[in-house]
Amino acid sequence: MKVDKVIASATTILPLRLKDMSYSVGNARLLDGIDLTVKAGRRLVVMGPNGAGKSLLLRLCHGLIEPTSGSISWQSQDPRPAAQAMVLQRPVLLRRSVRANLNYPLALAGYARAARSEMVQKTLARFGLIPLAERPARLLSGGEQQRLALARAWALRPQILFLDEPSAALDPSATRAIEDLIFQFSAEGITIVMTSHDLFQARRLAQDVAFLHRGRLIEHGPAAQFFDAPQTPEARDFLGGALIW
Numbered sequence: 001m002k003v004d005k006v007i008a009s010a011t012t013i014l015p016l017r018l019k020d021m022s023y024s025v026g027n028a029r030l031l032d033g034i035d036l037t038v039k040a041g042r043r044l045v046v047m048g049p050n051g052a053g054k055s056l057l058l059r060l061c062h063g064l065i066e067p068t069s070g071s072i073s074w075q076s077q078d079p080r081p082a083a084q085a086m087v088l089q090r091p092v093l094l095r096r097s098v099r100a101n102l103n104y105p106l107a108l109a110g111y112a113r114a115a116r117s118e119m120v121q122k123t124l125a126r127f128g129l130i131p132l133a134e135r136p137a138r139l140l141s142g143g144e145q146q147r148l149a150l151a152r153a154w155a156l157r158p159q160i161l162f163l164d165e166p167s168a169a170l171d172p173s174a175t176r177a178i179e180d181l182i183f184q185f186s187a188e189g190i191t192i193v194m195t196s197h198d199l200f201q202a203r204r205l206a207q208d209v210a211f212l213h214r215g216r217l218i219e220h221g222p223a224a225q226f227f228d229a230p231q232t233p234e235a236r237d238f239l240g241g242a243l244i245w
């Protein structure tokens with residue numbers, strides 16, 4: 001299927017730059033002095049043990065929460081309403097039909113009714129959701145819900161997509177389907193920042209890796225370098241399957 005090039009006409013909002021960015025709750029410094037640049041058109045996988053701060057990092061980048069200190073800045077402002085989108089670790093779907101779930105964010109983003117219905121129809125077709133369009137979204141299977149969450153994010157034509165554990169708890173074929181979609185998004189020019197617990201998935205998808213450990217970014221660079229020659233003992237242990245936190 002032919003798909004519009006998403007960033008062709010828009011001002012690019014990337015790179016995204018984090019400078020000495022920290023996030024604390026009370027006395028706990030959950031993310032500490034993060035320096036990170038997210039480049040346009042890349043697939044970055046954020047890795048690290050449970051509780052390292054991966055989900056927090058994505059939420060901060062997406063602007064759902066504010067850093068306590070340091071900065072997070074975009075290259076430029078996109079005049080469009082939704083240049084960035086995020087799929088949460090546990091996607092929250094409206095207690096309404098699949099179609100309504102796709103329509104709602106487009107309405108929030110300010111698209112007119114006629115444009116919306118065309119965009120929704122295109123999205124349903126693109127993601128194989130036409131047979132499920134009138135079903136209550138919350139009754140879909142886990143894999144279908146995840147596909148809908150990705151479809152909903154894609155419908156906004158973002159330049160960058162934040163995906164938090166996009167295939168956690170999915171079976172191998174559903175996982176494959178999600179990975180195929182991620183590759184397609186990437187081919188369309190969408191920058192991907194995602195987390196994954198699955199080392200094999202990370203190897204398949206990552207062009208760049210950011211490795212977090214206890215709230216600190218201790219490695220960042222090309223994926224091949226990270227997997228073949230990790231620089232820190234923490235990353236070596238993590239890749240070797242040792243239990244670290």
Ligand SMILES: Nc1ncnc2c1ncn2[C@@H]1O[C@H](COP(=O)(O)OP(=O)(O)OP(=O)(O)O)[C@@H](O)[C@H]1O
Nearest residue numbers: 025028030048049050051052053054055056057089
């Ligand atoms: N609002 C909050 N208040 C206090 N602590 C928090 C808050 N949000 C997150 N945390 C803590 O911050 C740490 C990082 O959480 P985060 O969800 O980012 O981890 P993660 O790397 O995504 O882990 P997982 O692999 O389990 O998804 C955890 O120890 C978590 O308990």
Ligand SMILES: [Mg+2]
Nearest residue numbers: 054055056089
């Ligand atoms: Mg998480």
